Amino acid sequence: MPRKAAPADDSEPVAPRRSSRASVVQAAEKKAEELEEKATKKRKAAAEGEKPAKTKKSKAKVDGEEGEGEPDGEEDDSAKLASIDIGDSLPTLTLKNEKDEDVEVSTLTEEKGLVLFLVPKADTPGCTNQACGFRDIYPxxxxxxxxxxxxxxxxxxxxxxxxxxxxxxxxxxxDRKRVLITALGAGEGGKTKRSHFIFAKGGKLIDKKIPVKAADSPKIALEFIKSQ
Known part of the structure; x- marks a missing residue:
């Protein structure tokens, strides 16, 4: 007995599956469009004057001799004195001493000569060497x-x-504002240069050493005075 023919399939044909490669290409195109859109927005913002984000500036460390040169006082441009050179006299200026008492600088040479030595920072190695050198030959x-x-x-x-x-x-x-220090030529960039200055009785500057080594300062000052 002959077989019956299979009934015809009236359903719609199934669409073929899209390959995975086509999906990858489409995703890449979409990503490229998004990147282009972001770039366009940035260009537009720049054209309208939008300020860029601020960046932090690093704070530079100030290096001094043996770590002694870091700024420890203040500089005041409004309180400047005229430069003091050989032959010039001590200025009229009031400073504090270690007891927090007022001292009129111009009176320091009324009865005797004066050796004024400058240190970058108290109680540091080089400055202590210089200070103790003056201590040891103070008499x-x-x-x-x-x-x-x-x-x-x-x-x-x-x-x-x-x-x-x-x-x-x-x-x-x-001299917290480095007024006298600067007038003597020993103040620069918020630091004090190691130095010494010798004033004769009456106030006139007769010798200066700037800069000077800590160990040399006391003996050089004494030798100059003995030579007068």
């Missing part, structure tokens, strides 16, 4: 009718502590 200066003073931009409290710790026999002057 030699006073025997020649010269007073010795230390000058720095440290606070009176810091100077007093250092004076007691190292048994310094002479006064210390605090």
């Amino acid at each position: 030699d200066f006073t025997g020649l009718d010269y007073n010795v003073y230390c000058l720095s931009a440290d606070t009176p409290a810091a100077q007093s502590k250092w004076q007691t710790k190292k048994e310094l026999p002479y006064p210390l002057l605090s």
